[in-house]
Amino acid sequence: MPYPPPPSTPSGPRRRVLLVSAAGAALSAGCSAGSDGSGESAGGSPSLAARARVRAARDSRGLTERYDAVLGAYPALADRLGPLRAAVAWHTEAFGGTAQGASGKASEASASPAPSASPSPAVPETERDALAELAATERSLADRRAKALLDVPGELARLLASVAAAGAAHAYLLTEGTK
Amino acid sequence: MTERETERELTALQAALAAEHAAVYGYGVVGGRVPKGRRTEAKAAYDAHRARRDALVREVRDLDGTPVSAAAAYALPFPVPDSDSAARLAAWLEDRVAGVYSDLVRAATGERRGTAAGALREAAVRAVRWRGESVAFPGLAERAQAATASVSATPTA
Secondary structure (H helix, E strand, C coil): CCCCCCCCCCCHHHHHHHHHHHHHHHHHHHHCCCCCCCCCCCCCCHHHHHHHHHHHHHHHHHHHHHHHHHHHHCHHHHHHHHHHHHHHHHHHHHCCCCCCHHHHHHHHHHHCCCCCCCCCCCCCCCHHHHHHHHHHHHHHHHHHHHHHHHHCCHHHHHHHHHHHHHHHHHHHHHHCCCC | CCHHHHHHHHHHHHHHHHHHHHHHHHHHHHHHHCCHHHHHHHHHHHHHHHHHHHHHHHHHHHCCCCCCCCCCCCCCCCCCCCHHHHHHHHHHHHHHHHHHHHHHHHHCCHHHHHHHHHHHHHHHHHHHHHHCCCCCCCCCHHHCCHHHHCCCCCCCC
């Protein structure tokens, strides 16, 4: 028997894509039962989902700003933090936000009534503390998202769960080796 | 919950269960190949997947389904002759598990969704431990970067 649920194609990535599209097809059939067929109607009102997205984008962008502040203070951490910061920027975009603070602020400001106008708070005085603080920030955001995903439609919940998992993985990478 | 929603959730639960069966088998292989220093970690992961598997069996029964059973044997996605490939296999297993749990998050609601999200999170952290680096969207194959899709999986049976 083949290793995972019986695949009909030989390559891993392609097989995964096929599995996903099969699941996606079942889903879109289910979603059309909702009121607007948008795929966001399964577990809450569209406005709830929209607000959750805006908030998630804002949180992720705030997190990239924390990474930037730490990177500004400790440029030597660039190799270690660069990939994590990049992932958080992708998260921001996945939630519909703009990743870059200054250049893209206008579009997000219109969607978010509470601009995080405060300049970056102080960065801890040692590299080690700065990493620990980033890890704690990642972890607490992941925890918040684990709760938020219970109240939103399925597709957004799936994205939130993935991003929360990424945050937990980041927290691990940020603390590993500094203990 | 409509009948269709229940059916969707059951399908996702069964897929998760199948992946956990495979993970339990796979970690049996991993445990035999990793260096001594990582055996505890492999054993902990093995135990975690067994516990998730058993919980999923109960969940499927709760929805009046018949839990899918494990295969007698599984073809590994690539040869696993040494500790490096064993770690890659472990990461691969966690990626697969993450994928089915993200789908279960979408299909489920309430407590079951929360549990699935927790399982996804654990799988993502274990994957990072084995791989040494993270992916941007654990469990979301459609968003996988080319670099993380480079591990090819070829069934041998």
